Amino acid sequence: MAQVNNKHHQELEIKPRHMDFPFGSLKSMKFFDNNIYKSAFVAQLSATFPVGEAEFLNSVRNLRKEVKNEKLLKQMRGFIGQEGHHSHQHDQINKELDRLGYDTNSIHLKLKAIIDKKVKKMSHKFRLAYTVSAEHFTAIMAEHALRDEHFLDGMEAPMKDLLYWHAVEEIEHKSVAFDVYMECFGDIKFLHRVMKFLIVMLHIRMGSYTLNMAFNSPHWKSWPEFKGFMSWMFGKGGMWRSLRRPYRAFYRENFHPWESGGFDLIEVWDKQYARPEQNRANPEYVPSVAINT
Template sequence: MSQINASSKTPIDVLPRHMEFPYAQMQTKDFFDNNCLKSAYMAAMSATFPAGEGEFIESVRMFRDQVQDKELKQQIKGFIGQEAHHSLQHKRFNEALRDKGYDAVRLEEVFEKDLEWSIKGRKDKERLGFTVCVEHMTAVLAYDFLTKPERMDGMDPSIKPLMLWHAVEELE
């Protein structure tokens, strides 16, 4: 297997994009294809994002000071900014979901406690490994959303931009 040297690295710009989405315009509780199962699935998934994104940030911060490469340091800064904004936007989405009848805010709290329990006593490297694994799975889902846009057919127009924005940033 050949070695990759620093000069052959492809730079990746990880840029936080500060977005706002019109959650208040969500028309119905069943915002995804007028289907309660699809909508509940998306609501439950969104409920995991605030705590999950927070854990990703913390696991990367534990190693940030050990990084010497300027480019990688900049990517870490961008990653942290992206994850923080994803968390904020999903918190806002979860509040809108609660107002429509999905108690995503309560699910957020339950997931946060479960996540705290699951990382308790874990080594820093294990937490970072978890982040890498979940980020990879999220990138696979994001790629699927972006290459098969029909997967979002029927999604309320106030929610679809959130999912597309988040998918684009996950691929970075």
């Protein structure tokens, strides 16, 4: 079994951090590096989170009566709490993105219709396998964001803080859906097939949503910005190249999400990116309304 800093990974306590970000202070449609394409990529990602993560937590919750391992059950509750809170926070920032000129709501409604009409009719096994695959993809993106200190350079603070916080919790709970799947089904071949399906869907959806959002903004014609986006995404040291190896690891025999480590990144967030004044549990917490005024 995977070890986390000499500790069994199921010893890791998973608890939502209740944050309050000053989303109202988001200023520009080009909130990421003054680049409409990079900003649209992040905006479409954020648009998919409220309904997408609600499905992830439901697919795990569906299996709560089948799981006998008490530690895993506890982690499942933490997973559900964290994903629920992520949904809520992205819902809040999506309203601000729409205020700036995006249309996150149409992506939200499209995805909701797919989940309500199709996904909810699928088996618990398929829904959980899809969540496991998506969780792996989210976790490797999160690890990349926290390892490459320049990845989010030029992003406005409210979105940056939100993404770093989301990233650290994705790393923290990255094995929960996988462990539930292994305990309840253990069908690796099926899981691999679902991952391949997810990758195709992800490319189609992320690509079309990003281009749509950028083209529907008044800023879309800038060629240098498009080149900047392509290099950030596909260039040397860019996200796609960096994700290739951890993505492939998923298909290795005896793969486990914690084999790549990542526990150190939770500390990186605590030391470098966490803002105590935005954490409701911290004595230094300041309500975001007060920050905005």
